[in-house]
Amino acid sequence: MVDLTVSNSVILGGLVVAFSFAVLWLIGMCRTSQSYKGALQHPGTRANSFLFRDEDLIEHDASTMTLPKAETEDETDWHRMRRWLGFRFPNLPEQLGDLTADLEIESNEDGLKSRLEFSPGKKTVHLTLSETLAPDSVVLHETLRQHALLEDRAAALSAAPMPVWATDKDGNAIWENQASKALADEHKEQMLLALGDAPEPGVSVSTQVSLENPVGPSDLWYDLKAVGSDTGTLHYAANITRIIHAETIQREFVQTLAKTFAHLTTGLAVFDRSKNLALFNPALIDLTALSPEYLSARPSLISFFDTLRDRQVMPEPKNYASWRSQINDMVKTAAGGLYQEVWSLPSGQTYRVIGRPHPDGAVAFLFEDISVEILATRRHRMQMDLRQTVLDQLDEGVAVLSAEDRLMFCNSTLGTLLGIDPDGSFADMGLSDLLAACHSRYPDVGLWAEVEEKITRKSLSSPIIDTVGRPGGDGATCRVMPLGGGVTMLCLTQIVPEVSGMTTADLP
Template structure:
């Protein structure tokens, strides 16, 4: 019985072992079946691992893998697929363009592209299979045998961002391009390509022509700027060129600056016009900034003040200039230095806050008018004008006026002159003593005469004559004066529509001591 139980146990163990071995064999056989040697990739990822291969016969695309067709579709070159391929190859494989031209002799060549912003390095393989038939393959050496699979979502996001950046650079009005260490253009945006095509009669190729003399960046100095011009069809366009070093490449940005150039030219012409105008002015001009340093002066300032040109070009301060004028005796003689400094401080503050005018009587006999005016941003301008002849003429005119008034005061007749508007232009002392009232208009004078003189035909005739009413045809007559004396009057027309009225004592009234009453009766009658 014991032996029979042991036999049953051994039989069960052998049966279990055989089952495990058989299952293992079946699993291995299933894994080694057709199509089961490697895991299947999703259908969307299998296409990303296809090689980028193109076949060209006489520069006409014969066949291409889907990745290669997607690459060519990124460029819009009307010349064809071959030109699109060169646009992509040129910036990345600088030696490939020349090698493609000698492919008939070389038969086959490989080119390792320049490093990108990351670690990606591409390899270009060109092989001439038959006469005129080229096989072009583009591979990534680092991922060629690694079986790298890119996440489709990440790839789609990167492609969308790349498309947005490409469209933004192509639509910008400024010129953007990249240069290598030998100053060859390795990349350019659409605006640059359009300018390059307009400049050339033939179709352009790689490397692209340089359109502008851009500034050379200095390592560690950041961005540099330079203004450059571009002539096209006789028209000159201006650009502000900015350069920025990125590794061994240089990024260039050219912003249109035509409006700025026109504004600067207009400003420069305006300043030149002002400078010529200031140079011809007989008035000395000195403009000081907010720190009161001389910024602008004209030649008349030198002629009027005798200040040295070297002193003015050194941009002295306002108080230095005034001190120099004091030493040259070109300012009023001060009583003491303290009062002089206070006077000049008052001049500066008054000119800075508003319009200020002073007249300087110089020791040499000249008279200067000094005008101070505030300017924007705290600046102040001073004008020096020689008014010596004007002052002399004024003094002479005043002297002649005083002489004329003295003569009128001593002629023995009362004289008053009316302006065309009825204002009293002048009177003499005899007139003021006669009527005892100083009037300023014709109406006031008539009211004074009517209130102080006796009414009568003579007074009515005088009023009618001055007012130009009916009956005012007489130019002379008699009236009874303020103290009852008989006065003869006459009206004469002067230049510029003025009228002169004279009152005088008749000779008959003056020679008859007791004839006052008959004369008064005659005047009133």
């Protein structure tokens, strides 16, 4: 949902906090300090003294030290001091009043040996922080170098746009960045409640939470993550309100599309840029016999077409080994807006499949059952073939001209009489071409000119019947008749000349 790679930087931010406390101590350690009167001194040590009365810090000689800000109004100075020292000295007493004898606590981290000494009096407790072993120059230099690097990272983390904060094992906040400080207290409480109990060290928990928006009509959405550590918990909150709104708009848009395509008889399958089924309509279920459960599971494009093949809803590939390659080629062609194919299925049905590209790498396939259309086309073709066969059996030559004065069809008898082959010509034969062939075979300037004029001007209201031919040669009876709608029929019946006083009636 939301890319939280910034988490790595945030985790470093937790280290920043720890290193910062350590470095502040190192800086103070390296400065020459005035020892408090009566402080315990050891040769070769550097020490700072603190005097507490009733949990309040009343005097100290650490001029560069600043206690952490109080978390509550009644938090004592000792509790603040305890938080300041806690990362190096974890087992400090809860209350100074519980001390009845001197106490020493030592810490040895990163080669820096330190000691806390508690000396309780009647009404006061004297605390001494001392370094019993000065660090090597290299150790000190490396620590300061790391501090310089971490300062920049800490500044970047503090200015990060996503809220980040850290809590100790008791749930008390010990650090937060500027974005976290800007969160309303009630919002942060709801976030912590949504995350539940603090995770164990090294364990992380994630969740999402919706919060009431005080300045807007829509709720605020956050993606939350908590990471447990040895010292407490790191919390991250990424504002994903815009992403949630975008997903809502997208979901509503898909629902609108689904309703729009629900009543179409054409099956629709839209695959997203990952080539998973993102949208389908009821017609796709009817045409493919795929279950709604299967389609709702968003199968991949390859799985979708493989299932169609298994159910014999697409032609069986001739070479199954190259099946996936064929599908990939089909997808590439569809993505270019060029895929269109007719599938003849074993069931006798015929589907037209069209692939169309969509934005952002998506591709849509349209499945249309054209079985009725194909059947009607075949029936029409059979009727046309039968009509042509019947016309070819006539002794009379027949030609039909369209309203645009183009030859629509003619029978073989006319082709034989005029010596023409319209089907073998690259160009359509027009009225002038047909009449030129008629005039060449049966010369009659007046008749053919009259026929052309009346057909061209659409003034042929009654049939023209005449005899044409060469004197002393063969001739033909010509009939030109309007058929309605601007369509004209021309018929030629050959007249066989008389031979030795015989007429056509005397011929066997």
